[in-house]
Amino acid sequence: MSSGPSSLNDLIASQEDLLQEAALALPHEFSRCTFSLGPIRQAVYLCLTCATPRGICSSCSIACHTDHEQVELFPKRNFRCDCPTDAIPHACTLNKGIEVENSTNEYGQNFRALFCRCSKPYDPKTERETMIQCLACEDWFHESCLNLRERPSPREPSPEPSDLDTTVAHDDDRSDTSSGLPSPLISAEDYDAFVCFACVSKIDTLRRYAGTKGAIMVVSGGENSLWRKLEGDSPTDSHGSHDDSLVDIDDSQQPTTKRPRSRSSSQNAGRDPKRPRTSASPSPCLAPTVNSTAETILNNQPSRLKVSGSSQGAGDVFLTEGWRQRWCRCSHCLPSLQAHPYLLDEEDTYEPPEDPDSGLSLEELGLRALERLPRDRTIDGIRAFNDMRDGLMEYLRPFAQEGKVVEEADVNRFFEALKESKRAQS
Numbered sequence: 057m058s059s060g061p062s063s064l065n066d067l068i069a070s071q072e073d074l075l076q077e078a079a080l081a082l083p084h085e086f087s088r089c090t091f092s093l094g095p096i097r098q099a100v101y102l103c104l105t106c107a108t109p110r111g112i113c114s115s116c117s118i119a120c121h122t123d124h125e126q127v128e129l130f131p132k133r134n135f136r137c138d139c140p141t142d143a144i145p146h147a148c149t150l151n152k153g154i155e156v157e158n159s160t161n162e163y164g165q166n167f168r169a170l171f172c173r174c175s176k177p178y179d180p181k182t183e184r185e186t187m188i189q190c191l192a193c194e195d196w197f198h199e200s201c202l203n204l205r206e207r208p209s210p211r212e213p214s215p216e217p218s219d220l221d222t223t224v225a226h227d228d229d230r231s232d233t234s235s236g237l238p239s240p241l242i243s244a245e246d247y248d249a250f251v252c253f254a255c256v257s258k259i260d261t262l263r264r265y266a267g268t269k270g271a272i273m274v275v276s277g278g279e280n281s282l283w284r285k286l287e288g289d290s291p292t293d294s295h296g297s298h299d300d301s302l303v304d305i306d307d308s309q310q311p312t313t314k315r316p317r318s319r320s321s322s323q324n325a326g327r328d329p330k331r332p333r334t335s336a337s338p339s340p341c342l343a344p345t346v347n348s349t350a351e352t353i354l355n356n357q358p359s360r361l362k363v364s365g366s367s368q369g370a371g372d373v374f375l376t377e378g379w380r381q382r383w384c385r386c387s388h389c390l391p392s393l394q395a396h397p398y399l400l401d402e403e404d405t406y407e408p409p410e411d412p413d414s415g416l417s418l419e420e421l422g423l424r425a426l427e428r429l430p431r432d433r434t435i436d437g438i439r440a441f442n443d444m445r446d447g448l449m450e451y452l453r454p455f456a457q458e459g460k461v462v463e464e465a466d467v468n469r470f471f472e473a474l475k476e477s478k479r480a481q482s
């Protein structure tokens with residue numbers, strides 16, 4: 057964009073250029089509901105205004121529930137958009153026919169806006185901890201609930217940034233508050249995937265690998281001591297015998313109440329719940345020796361989940377880089393993996409299709425640009441965008457009527473005034 061004087065038409069053209077650039081940066085089409093694609097892994101949104109524990113796709117979150125309060129639930133697998141179904145009272149604007157309620161979607165606590173094993177709502181304004189998604193159940197967990205750190209005190213809700221407000225003027229690192237926390241026991245670089253205890257305990261292969269090399273379990277370091285990583289490195293960590301008489305290692309005692317997964321239920325049919333004890337199978341089992349400490353923790357967990365309450369550890373597992381390649385795939389181990397295909401192959405997460413269309417209105421382009429904003433700011437953002445566009449046009453109209461050249465400084469003045477009025481409101 058040139059910095060020289062320009063006419064109103066030039067200015068509007070350059071504003072359109074900017075919006076086109078924004079559209080190119082997000083070349084995705086948000087005009088199609090994903091309902092017709094069936095159950096897929098996709099970003100799912102919860103509409104609080106519609107007040108039904110159902111989920112909607114990203115297009116519907118923009119097109120159908122624009123002015124509703126929403127919570128982003130992030131990717132969920134095997135999920136079909138509920139917006140066009142009769143389970144959601146608000147009519148879908150993208151998929152016109154009213155569809156029958158989805159029968160295969162699973163609605164965990166996230167669909168009641170609750171997260172983690174502590175079942176708390178997520179508030180981005182006060183939450184200081186990183187939340188970690190379980191590979192298997194796709195719920196989100198606090199680092200402290202995984203014993204990776206002490207629970208930090210909640211952050212004060214931060215007011216809108218303002219240079220005029222002297223009470224926050226020298227609070228320069230407000231936006232870095234989360235990085236002000238000490239680093240967790242296991243940081244993001246140290247692992248590739250996380251599986252919560254509840255899921256580990258339901259998947260034979262994970263039970264078997266938990267606490268061995270590359271499948272780190274967080275356990276208590278002993279009485280009054282800090283949490284430590286159990287990863288099969290220490291010689292005492294991975295001996296085959298176990299001396300805890302309370303531990304019942306009979307696998308047939310494992311609860312059989314598995315959450316039905318539409319895609320995997322048929323593959324579960326031929327599954328032998330018993331872990332191989334002998335090498336009667338044609339190919340030898342290459343799984344590591346069970347870590348007895350991890351086994352004790354997994355077997356002693358109460359059926360009701362506690363909030364980081366176990367004295368030994370919660371039984372969560374962090375898988376390090378390359379974990380999919382490390383599983384034993386012998387005839388005993390493979391069925392457990394096949395029942396959970398994401399353990400064998402990386403999953404695709406649906407993204408709205410690339411959209412070569414360039415004939416979009418300013419509003420549409422603006423809406424797309426807004427899709428980049430964090431969800432809680434988007435609703436305000438749409439209003440702000442419309443106000444801004446209307447205001448700019450009104451501000452520039454006299455220039456056009458008088459045939460005056462619009463300088464960049466004139467436009468900057470408009471945005472300055474807009475900022476001032478925002479400050480005055482807050």
Ligand SMILES: [Zn+2]
Nearest residue numbers: 089113116137
């Ligand atoms: Zn939809």
Ligand SMILES: [Zn+2]
Nearest residue numbers: 103106121124
């Ligand atoms: Zn809604």
Ligand SMILES: [Zn+2]
Nearest residue numbers: 116120139148
């Ligand atoms: Zn819709």
Ligand SMILES: [Zn+2]
Nearest residue numbers: 172174198201
């Ligand atoms: Zn929690």
Ligand SMILES: [Zn+2]
Nearest residue numbers: 190193252255
């Ligand atoms: Zn889980």
Ligand SMILES: [Zn+2]
Nearest residue numbers: 341384386389
């Ligand atoms: Zn094996």
